[in-house]
Amino acid sequence: MELSSETEIKILEAATTIFLEKGKDGARMEEIAKEAEINQALLHYYFRSKDRLYKEVFNREVKNVLLDLFTSLDLQKNMHDFFESFISQYMDRLFQHPKTAGFILWEIRQGGETAAELLQDLFTPASTASPRTVVEKIKKAVEDKEIRTLDPHHLMMSVIGMCVFTFVARPMISVIFPEIDFSDSSFIDRRKTEIFNLIWNGIKP
Amino acid sequence: MELSSETEIKILEAATTIFLEKGKDGARMEEIAKEAEINQALLHYYFRSKDRLYKEVFNREVKNVLLDLFTSLDLQKNMHDFFESFISQYMDRLFQHPKTAGFILWEIRQGGETAAELLQDLFTPASTASPRTVVEKIKKAVEDKEIRTLDPHHLMMSVIGMCVFTFVARPMISVIFPEIDFSDSSFIDRRKTEIFNLIWNGIKP
DNA sequence: GTCTATAATAAGATAGAC
DNA sequence: GTCTATCTTATTATAGAC
Numbered sequence: 001m002e003l004s005s006e007t008e009i010k011i012l013e014a015a016t017t018i019f020l021e022k023g024k025d026g027a028r029m030e031e032i033a034k035e036a037e038i039n040q041a042l043l044h045y046y047f048r049s050k051d052r053l054y055k056e057v058f059n060r061e062v063k064n065v066l067l068d069l070f071t072s073l074d075l076q077k078n079m080h081d082f083f084e085s086f087i088s089q090y091m092d093r094l095f096q097h098p099k100t101a102g103f104i105l106w107e108i109r110q111g112g113e114t115a116a117e118l119l120q121d122l123f124t125p126a127s128t129a130s131p132r133t134v135v136e137k138i139k140k141a142v143e144d145k146e147i148r149t150l151d152p153h154h155l156m157m158s159v160i161g162m163c164v165f166t167f168v169a170r171p172m173i174s175v176i177f178p179e180i181d182f183s184d185s186s187f188i189d190r191r192k193t194e195i196f197n198l199i200w201n202g203i204k205p
Numbered sequence: 206m207e208l209s210s211e212t213e214i215k216i217l218e219a220a221t222t223i224f225l226e227k228g229k230d231g232a233r234m235e236e237i238a239k240e241a242e243i244n245q246a247l248l249h250y251y252f253r254s255k256d257r258l259y260k261e262v263f264n265r266e267v268k269n270v271l272l273d274l275f276t277s278l279d280l281q282k283n284m285h286d287f288f289e290s291f292i293s294q295y296m297d298r299l300f301q302h303p304k305t306a307g308f309i310l311w312e313i314r315q316g317g318e319t320a321a322e323l324l325q326d327l328f329t330p331a332s333t334a335s336p337r338t339v340v341e342k343i344k345k346a347v348e349d350k351e352i353r354t355l356d357p358h359h360l361m362m363s364v365i366g367m368c369v370f371t372f373v374a375r376p377m378i379s380v381i382f383p384e385i386d387f388s389d390s391s392f393i394d395r396r397k398t399e400i401f402n403l404i405w406n407g408i409k410p
Numbered sequence: 411g412t413c414t415a416t417a418a419t420a421a422g423a424t425a426g427a428c
Numbered sequence: 429g430t431c432t433a434t435c436t437t438a439t440t441a442t443a444g445a446c
Contacts, residue, residue: 007411025230026315029440039413044441046411099314106311109304109376110231119380131381148406153382154399161370162363168373169366171314175324176336177358194359201353202407212429234422244431249423251429 008046010036012056019057020099023106027054058107059118065100067122069093070129079141079203083159084196086134090163091192102168131156147203155203162195213251215241217261224262225304228311232259263312264323270305272327274298275334284346284408288364289401291339295368296397307373336361352408360408367400 014036018027029050033040047053069090077085094101108115123130138152170182181187219241223232234255238245252258274295282290299306313320328335343357375387386392 005411022315023228023230023311025228028438030438040440041414041442042412048441050440102311102314105373105377106228106307108380109307110227116376116380119377123381135382150402151395151399153385154396155403157371157374157378157396158367158400158403161374162366164374165366165370166362168310169362169369171321172310172324173362175313175321176328177340180358190356191359191362194356195363197355198360198363198404198407200407202403202405210429233420235420245422246424246432247430253423255422 007036007038007042011038011043011046011053012060015053016057016061019054020061020103023103024050024054024110055114055118058104058111058115059122061097061100062104062118062122065093065097065104070131070133071127073129073134075129075133075137079138079146080200082137083199087159087163087196087199088192090160091166091188091195094163094167095188098167098170101164105164105168145205148205150203159195159199162198166191212241212243212247216243216248216251216258217265220258221262221266224259225266225308228308229255229259229315260319260323263309263316263320264327266302266305267309267323267327270298270302270309275336275338276332278334278339280334280338280342284343284351285405287342288404292364292368292401292404293397295365296371296393296400299368299372300393303372303375306369310369310373350410353410355408364400364404367403371396 011032015027015032017035018032022028022031027050029043030040032053033043036043043053047056072089073086074082108119111118123132127133135152135156138147138155141147142149142152173180174182216237220232220237222240223237227233227236232255234245234248237258238248241248248258252261277294278291279287313324316323328337332338340357340361343352343360346352347354347357378385379387
């Protein structure tokens with residue numbers, strides 16, 4: 001969707017803030033209007049309904065955190081460098097959008113068919129890089145004995161799980177381990193290193 | 206909270222079903238009443254408000270998936286056996302309550318102070334076993350050179366992340382990799398093995 | 411395009427009979 | 429304890445002036 005006017009952009013930014021914070025069900029149109037410093041009628045003038053506004057926000061966030069990551073991967077790298085770079089890029093992106101992963105996971109669970117379709121539209125078979133491309137790369141690395149024998153799907157899930165969990169579980173971890181400071185940039189560097197070391201030691205031949 | 210009557214139990218089961226499925230904001234009192242095969246007035250008669258009913262459900266679920274797990278761990282085991290058993294028990298529990306982890310993570314993020322207090326009440330310092338106890342055990346294993354040098358907090362997050370992500374991301378993974386069959390019990394056994402192998406190879410000295 | 415005022419509906423909660 | 433009917437408030441959406 002193309003953004004024409006200044007107001008449209010303001011609305012979308014406000015809607016993103018509120019939807020990411022509260023989810024679709026928890027978000028209120030009035031709150032979005034207030035955040036955008038306009039009135040509620042204008043929301044409907046530009047986006048017709050809460051549902052349409054939400055879908056626009058959801059699509060953009062999926063693109064931000066899921067799609068663009070995979071299309072920026074360098075599949076030519078060897079496994080060591082590939083994972084090092086993947087983890088670093090993914091963690092950076094999650095750090096820049098700390099609420100998006102939790103939002104997407106929750107909303108996909110709620111969204112049923114609609115959300116599923118949106119996802120499928122984004123990861124078309126035509127994409128040069130996608131989760132499936134990475135699985136294929138891992139499979140080949142196993143065949144070439146570049147890494148030990150393992151199940152590519154499961155490795156993929158594990159790597160992404162470690163990265164994503166850091167942010168999805170952040171509010172909970174903060175309660176259980178108050179000594180962890182997520183906002184400290186050295187924390188995120190440490191997390192990258194720890195994840196990569198665990199992975200690489202875990203998969204090297 | 207003690208459950209006295211038959212009706213109270215029926216309500217709580219229905220409320221659990223609906224809250225786990227839709228979250229606090231998405232759940233409707235009318236739907237809970239219908240699920241429990243009673244009328245809406247009875248919900249209020251037993252639990253006074255949506256908020257109180259929700260808190261009761263939330264507390265019980267946290268206890269199911271978080272608290273009871275840690276109190277059933279055997280801290281005497283060596284690292285190899287400890288992680289093998291931890292992963293197996295945790296995955297079994299998540300498999301039995303596939304929606305609970307996602308529910309708790311999302312609701313804690315929304316709940317602010319209230320949810321935080323509930324968590325803190327459950328993990329009192331007096332508990333014999335808790336996430337912190339496990340971190341201490343890992344720390345000691347590093348000092349004893351039972352496993353390689355690593356950050357105990359991060360290892361803890363990584364292990365739990367790999368287990369939890371399996372279920373939290375299930376709806377999304379199903380879209381991207383339709384060939385994965387989560388309901389197949391052999392899948393969960395495979396997932397246990399793959400996670401444990403990755404961890405153990407990743408941390409052994 | 412933008413606003414105020416208001417309609418229309420959804421949802422939590424309660425009154426009062428049985 | 430349990431029900432039906434209803435109140436009250438919250439929330440999405442629209443009408444109509446400017």
